[in-house]
Amino acid sequence: MSSSDNGSPPLNKAFSRLDIDGHDLPPSPAPSSPQTGRRRYALATELVYTETKDQYGSSSIPIYQSATFKQTSANGGNEYDYTRSGNPTRTHLERHLAKIMNAGRALAVGSGMGALDVITRLLRPGDEVITGDDLYGGTNRLLTYLKNNQGVIVHHVDTTNVSNVVAVISDKTAMVLLETPTNPLIKIVDIPSIARATHEVNAKALVIVDNTMLSPMLCNPLDLGADIVYESGTKYLSGHHDIMAGVIACNDPDIGDKMYFTINSTGCGLSPNDSFLLMRGIKTLAIRMERQQANAQRIAEFLESHGFRVRFPGLKSHPQYDLHWSIARGAGAVLSFETGDVTLSERIVEAARLWGISVSFGCVNSLISMPCRMSHASIDAKTRQERQMPEDIIRLCVGIEDADDLIDDLSRALVQAGAVTLTLDGFHANNVSAVTDETTA
Numbered sequence: 403m404s405s406s407d408n409g410s411p412p413l414n415k416a417f418s419r420l421d422i423d424g425h426d427l428p429p430s431p432a433p434s435s436p437q438t439g440r441r442r443y444a445l446a447t448e449l450v451y452t453e454t455k456d457q458y459g460s461s462s463i464p465i466y467q468s469a470t471f472k473q474t475s476a477n478g479g480n481e482y483d484y485t486r487s488g489n490p491t492r493t494h495l496e497r498h499l500a501k502i503m504n505a506g507r508a509l510a511v512g513s514g515m516g517a518l519d520v521i522t523r524l525l526r527p528g529d530e531v532i533t534g535d536d537l538y539g540g541t542n543r544l545l546t547y548l549k550n551n552q553g554v555i556v557h558h559v560d561t562t563n564v565s566n567v568v569a570v571i572s573d574k575t576a577m578v579l580l581e582t583p584t585n586p587l588i589k590i591v592d593i594p595s596i597a598r599a600t601h602e603v604n605a606k607a608l609v610i611v612d613n614t615m616l617s618p619m620l621c622n623p624l625d626l627g628a629d630i631v632y633e634s635g636t637k638y639l640s641g642h643h644d645i646m647a648g649v650i651a652c653n654d655p656d657i658g659d660k661m662y663f664t665i666n667s668t669g670c671g672l673s674p675n676d677s678f679l680l681m682r683g684i685k686t687l688a689i690r691m692e693r694q695q696a697n698a699q700r701i702a703e704f705l706e707s708h709g710f711r712v713r714f715p716g717l718k719s720h721p722q723y724d725l726h727w728s729i730a731r732g733a734g735a736v737l738s739f740e741t742g743d744v745t746l747s748e749r750i751v752e753a754a755r756l757w758g759i760s761v762s763f764g765c766v767n768s769l770i771s772m773p774c775r776m777s778h779a780s781i782d783a784k785t786r787q788e789r790q791m792p793e794d795i796i797r798l799c800v801g802i803e804d805a806d807d808l809i810d811d812l813s814r815a816l817v818q819a820g821a822v823t824l825t826l827d828g829f830h831a832n833n834v835s836a837v838t839d840e841t842t843a
């Protein structure tokens with residue numbers, strides 16, 4: 403029951419009302435809403451600019467490291483009662499996220515997979531999900547779990563072709579889940595066309611975009627027709643690989659309330675300390691991304707010019723270059739390339755020094771990995787083969803180091819691994835198929 407319905411005095415909580423399932427919302431943050439009526443600055447400014455009402459005028463949000471909050475009356479009802487339900491540091495972060503993600507509401511949870519878990523709890527048995535055939539391994543694993551255990555039907559199609567999605571949309575479609583660029587094949591997905599086509603056939607179907615590979619700095623899927631956007635805050639948003647986090651944003655308040663209900667019920671909200679760290683990371687997103695992208699562009703051009711097949715949307719050779727730039731403001735800093743030989747790829751990865759052999763991306767440090775052995779190992783070998791994931795693919799996640807140092811280290815690793823032939827002009831890849839791609843938009 404809401405405070406106004408039960409005869410008790412109005413509660414001092416930011417929004418006191420029943421949620422759409424009739425549950426009395428616990429004390430919790432107000433729905434995050436960007437301040438209206440004030441000038442909007444460029445995103446680089448908005449990332450840094452916050453308005454706090456801190457009693458001491460603190461410049462960064464304090465960490466409210468408290469599980470519970472004292473109430474002023476026996477009826478409870480203050481804005482915060484318990485950190486699982488809401489915490490001022492998390493609220494501050496969520497409002498900031500809503501602003502930079504152009505959303506009506508944002509929510510922060512303990513990881514990117516936690517975010518997808520919250521979203522997929524909107525599904526019911528019998529619901530259908532349409533998603534890609536090149537998906538982050540953890541996403542594939544969660545969807546497979548839902549298929550095997552929760553009666554959800556999952557269609558994996560090549561989402562780079564809108565008609566493949568249209569062919570399976572029906573009145574049973576509850577979600578269309580998209581990643582762009584895909585991880586690790588760097589395929590581009592036409593979010594606006596798929597969102598339009600989906601809603602035309604089934605207005606209730608939710609179009610969900612995993613924006614981890616681009617971040618709000620480079621893409622706002624909600625502005626392109628998506629209903630929900632989420633991302634791993636472990637990556638670009640925090641930027642230092644010192645926390646796990648997940649963020650979710652939407653415009654429909656009912657959907658926001660439902661997801662908040664799950665977060666409060668399951669206890670997956672982001673901790674105060676991690677909310678503080680994520681907030682701190684977000685402030686430097688623009689400058690980190692600028693440098694990471696510039697470095698990634700240099701490295702992609704370096705590899706391509708030496709004969710490797712490189713997948714990166716900053717290269718004109720990318721078959722969906724125009725599509726990418728119609729939906730994004732930059733290429734990001736993840737690229738992949740092939741060598742034509744798995745053991746050769748292993749030798750390159752192991753010969754690198756500056757590039758850490760690690761999963762993840764979006765951090766200030768540069769990383770090198772073999773997705774089929776690492777980040778995407780949870781997709782079984784047969785499925786990887788069906789989805790044409792080259793086992794030899796090497797993924798580079800570019801950081802903010804000096805680009806010449808990164809290129810030097812990579813060159814040394816390529817030479818040491820025997821991946822290139824030295825010539826009078828430099829070197830050239832030994833063993834690589836032509837730079838072509840069968841992908842069509």
Ligand SMILES: Cc1ncc(COP(=O)(O)O)c(C=O)c1O
Nearest residue numbers: 513514515538585614634636647
């Ligand atoms: C594209 C993508 N989405 C979601 C996730 C999940 O994020 P997290 O590791 O924070 O759970 C990852 C990586 O883990 C990812 O690469």
Ligand SMILES: N[C@@H](CCSC[C@H](N)C(=O)O)C(=O)O
Nearest residue numbers: 538540761762763776777780
């Ligand atoms: N062992 C982890 C692998 C995490 S991969 C992290 C990141 N998304 C990436 O693409 O590198 C797992 O099983 O999830």
